[in-house]
C-alpha cells in the first residue's frame with residue numbers, strides 16, 4: 010500500500026480510452042503531475058480511425074466532406090453537444106497535438122488536406138473519417154482513384170472476404186481482383202487471428218515467406234489491400250519491407266474487433282505517455298473516492314481490493330459509457346458508476362431504444378450522459394458543478410451520439426482538451 | 438403464371454399445417470402446403486415450448502387438460518427427439534390463493550393427470566432457485582418441446598412421401614363455383630409471381646390468420662387475438678418446468694430448453710396481426726411478477742424476447758357441433774356453402790397431432806378415402822433439416838467430431854462451419870435460397886449473447902464465399918438480420934445486454950455505417 014501523502018497529484022485521469030489518453034497527454038504536456046487509472050482492452054479503440062465529425066443531422070444522413078463546417082453546423086443546431094463548449098481553435102490545437110504525439114510514438118496518421126476521407130471497411134462499406142493510420146492511407150487513395158487493385162483474404166480468418174468486398178465495390182472499379190491465400194506456417198491451423206499474423210510479420214523472415222505467397226497474385230495490380238495485419242510493432246518497417254519485396258504499395262483494411270490497429274493505438278499511447286512521467290495504473294479500477302476537507306480527492310485504486318491510495322487536486326472523469334463502465338444501466342435507471350452523478354436520460358426504459366435498430370434518428374439512450382457546465386464540470390442535482398475540480402470528458406457526456414454522428418475520437422479529444430484547459434484555469 | 442394440381446392444399450406452415458401434411462401423406466394423400474413466410478413463422482415459432490402435462494388446465498378447462506395429457510404421453514414416445522423430458526413443478530408462494538392450491542391434486546386426479554405432492558423443502562432441494570416464500574409444491578409430467586424441430590420433421594416426412602412445400606407463398610384469393618373452391622390464387626411474395634392451385638380439398642391451417650383467409654373464401658369466423666410475449670435467459674435457470682400454482686396470469690411459467698430458460702407469458706388483446714412484438718412494459722411486468730416464484734429472475738441475464746398470437750376462436754364456432762373440443766376449432770365450411778373448405782385453428786402445440794388427425798379424418802371423409810390415421814402409432818422419423826435448432830446441439834456435435842478445418846462461425850452458440858454447410862444443403866433440398874434469414878431460422882445463430890454482432894458478419898461472408906449470396910444481398914441481408922434480431926433484443930437491454938448492444942451499434946453503425 011502506498012502512502013497517500015507522498016502520492017499527491019495535480020490531476021487524476023480516470024479512464025484509458027481515447028478521452029482518458031488524450032486528457033492525460035494534454036495534462037502532462039502542460040506540466041501537471043498526472044496519474045491515470047483504467048483497464049482498457051484494445052476493443053475500445055477498435056478501428057484505429059479518428060473521426061472528427063461526419064454526419065449531421067443524423068436523420069437526414071447528411072455526410073460532410075468538411076468536418077470543420079460540420080462542427081459549425083452542430084454547434085449551431087445542438088447547443089448541448091460537447092463541441093459547443095470548446096472553441097474551434099482549441100479543437101484544432103487538440104487534434105494537432107494528439108496526432109503529433111502519436112506520430113512521435115511511431116503511429117503516423119494521414120489526412121486529405123483538412124477534409125474527411127473514405128476508408129474501406131471489411132464489409133466493403135466506405136467509412137467517412139478524419140485521420141487515417143498511415144497503413145490504410147493507400148486504400149483511401151485507391152478507393153478514390155480506382156487503379157488496378159488486388160484484395161487479399163486469408164484462409165481461416167473469419168468475417169473477412171475479399172470477394173465480398175470486391176463485389177460490393179465492383180461497379181466503377183473494373184480492375185479490382187481478389188485472391189485467397191494461406192498465411193505462412195498456418196497450414197495446420199483451422200483458424201487464424203489478425204493479432205498473431207501481425208506479430209509474425211514483425212520478423213523479416215516471415216515477411217519474406219509472406220511475400221513469396223502474395224507475389225504470384227499481384228500481376229497487373231498497382232496496389233494490394235489486405236486485412237490489417239501489417240505488423241503489431243514497427244509497422245513502417247514492416248510495410249516498406251513488404252512493399253519492396255512485392256513491388257507495389259499495400260494498404261490495410263480495418264477488421265472487426267479485436268483489431269490490430271486498435272492494439273497499435275493503445276500501445277502507442279502507453280509507450281508515449283510513459284516517457285512523460287505519468288503515473289499509470291494499468292488494468293486497475295477506481296474503487297472509491299473521498300473528497301477531503303482540504304479540497305483534495307482521495308482515490309482508492311485496485312483490481313478488487315485496495316492496492317493504492319492517491320491524492321489529487323482534480324479529477325478528469327473519462328470513464329466512458331456502458332462498454333467502458335462509466336455508466337451502468339439497471340432495469341429501471343442509468344447510473345454513473347463512480348460518483349453517482351445525475352445522468353441525463355429518457356424517463357423510462359421504454360424510451361431508451363427505438364424498435365428499428367437502424368432508425369435514422371438514432372436511439373435516445375445514446376443522448377444520455379452527464380450534463381456539464383462550460384468548464385466541462387458535471388452538474389449535480391441542482392444544476393451546479395458537483396465538485397469545484399471534477400471534470401468530465403469523452404463519451405460519458407450527454408447529447409453526443411458519436412456512433413451515428415461519426416465523432417467518437419473527435420469529441421473525446423476535444424472534450425479532454427476543454428477539461429484540461431478549464432482545470433488549469435480553475436486550479437490556479 | 439404457374440398452375441399446379443393436388444388432392445389437398447394446406448394453407449399455413451405451422452405445427453398444425455405441417456402436422457396435417459404428414460398425417461395425410463401417411464394415408465397416401467398428396468398435398469401442397471403453402472406458407473406465406475417460412476416454416477413456423479406464426480405462433481408455432483413464437484410459443485413457450487411447453488409440452489403440457491395438462492396440469493395447467495385442470496381447473497379452467499378439464500377437456501383440454503385430458504387432451505394434453507394424452508397427447509403429451511404419445512409424443513414423448515413417438516417424437517422423443519423433439520422433447521426434453523424435464524418434468525415439471527407447480528408451486529405456490531405466500532399470498533397465493535390457498536383454495537386453488539388445496540383443490541389442485543383432486544382436480545388433477547379427476548383428469549387422470551399424475552401429480553405428486555412435495556414438501557417445500559424437497560422442492561427447493563430439487564430446484565434451488567425457488568423462492569424461500571414457497572408454500573406448496575407438486576410434481577407433474579411437464580416437458581419441453583422444440584417446435585422448430587417438430588414442424589421441420591413433420592414437413593420433411595411429408596415431402597419424402599411426395600408432398601410439396603411452397604414457402605414464401607401466400608394465399609391471396611379463391612375462385613369458387615356455386616358450391617366449391619375451384620382454384621386458389623397464391624403469390625410468391627419474393628418474385629411477386631402468381632401461382633394457381635387446383636385442389637380437391639382446401640385446408641385453412643393459418644392459426645390466428647384463419648379469419649382473414651376464410652374471409653377470402655367468403656366464410657366468416659369470429660376470432661379474437663391475444664398476444665403473448667416471452668423472454669429468454671442467457672443460461673438455464675431451473676432443470677424442470679416451473680409453473681405458478683394459481684389460475685393463469687402473467688409470467689406464470691418458466692420452461693427450460695437446452696441451455697436456456699424461457700419466461701412467460703403475457704396475454705394482451707390486439708387488433709392488428711402485423712403489430713406483434715414484445716414490449717419493454719411486458720418484460721418489466723413479467724420480471725416483476727416472476728421474481729416472487731424465482732428471485733434469481735431479477736438478476737439473470739436475458740438475451741431476447743419474442744411474441745406470438747393465440748387465436749381465440751369465438752362463440753359461433755365454439756358452439757359449432759363440429760368443434761371437437763373447447764381447445765381447438767375444426768370448422769367444416771359446408772355451413773357457409775363451401776363444400777371443400779375446412780378450417781382448423783386454436784388449440785395448442787401439445788395437441789397439434791390430434792388437431793391434424795381430426796382435420797385429416799374430415800378431409801379424408803370428404804375425399805372418400807378410408808385410410809386410417811398412422812401418426813398415433815408411428816414414430817416421427819428424425820431428419821437432417823431439423824437438427825440444428827436445439828440449443829446446445831451444435832456444440833455437442835462440434836465437440837464430438839471436431840474436424841481440423843471446422844471453425845466456429847458463431848461463438849456464443851458454438852455453431853461451426855460444418856453445421857452451416859449442412860443447413861445450406863438441407864435448405865437447398867427444400868428449394869429455398871440459403872441466406873442468413875433461412876439459416877437464422879434453422880439454427881441458434883444470432884440468438885446468443887452477442888446479438889449476432891460477429892456471427893452475422895461471419896456467416897454472411899462465409900455464404901458469399903460459398904457462392905450462396907449475390908453481392909448486393911450481403912449488406913441488405915445483414916441489415917435485415919440485425920433489424921429482425923433487434924425487435925426481440927430491445928426490450929431486454931439493460932446491464933450486460935445493454936453493453937453488448939452498445940458494442941453492436943458501435944461496430945455496425947459507428948464503424949461499418951450500416952445505417953447510412
Ligand SMILES: Cc1cc2nc3c(=O)[nH]c(=O)nc-3n(C[C@H](O)[C@H](O)[C@H](O)COP(=O)(O)OP(=O)(O)OC[C@H]3O[C@@H](n4cnc5c(N)ncnc54)[C@H](O)[C@@H]3O)c2cc1C
Pocket residue numbers: 023024025026027028029046047048049052053054055056057058059060061138266293294295296327328329330332333334335346347402403404405411416417418419421940943944947948
Ligand atoms: C466497436 C467500436 C468501433 C469504433 N470505431 C470508431 C471509429 O471508427 N472512429 C472513432 O473515432 N472512434 C471509434 N471508436 C472509439 C470511440 O470513439 C471511443 O470509444 C469513444 O470515443 C469513447 O471513448 P472514451 O474514452 O470516452 O470511453 P471508453 O473508450 O469507453 O473508455 C472508458 C475508460 O474508462 C475506464 N473506466 C471505467 N470505469 C472505471 C473505473 N471505475 N476505474 C477506472 N477506470 C474506469 C475504462 O476502463 C476505460 O478505460 C470505436 C469504438 C468501438 C467500441
Ligand SMILES: Cc1cc2nc3c(=O)[nH]c(=O)nc-3n(C[C@H](O)[C@H](O)[C@H](O)COP(=O)(O)OP(=O)(O)OC[C@H]3O[C@@H](n4cnc5c(N)ncnc54)[C@H](O)[C@@H]3O)c2cc1C
Pocket residue numbers: 448449450451452453454471472473474475476477478479480481482483484485486487488489606607608609642643644645646650664665666702744745746747781782783784785786787788
Ligand atoms: C405466446 C404463446 C405461447 C404458447 N405456448 C404454448 C406452449 O407452451 N405449449 C403449447 O402446447 N402451446 C402453446 N401455444 C400455442 C401454440 O403455439 C399454438 O397453438 C400452435 O403453434 C398453433 O399452430 P398453428 O400451426 O395452428 O398456427 P401458426 O403456427 O400460427 O401457423 C399459421 C401459419 O399460417 C401462415 N399464414 C397466415 N396467413 C397465410 C396466408 N394467407 N397464406 C399462407 N400462409 C399463411 C402463417 O405465416 C403461419 O406460419 C402458445 C401460443 C402463444 C401465442
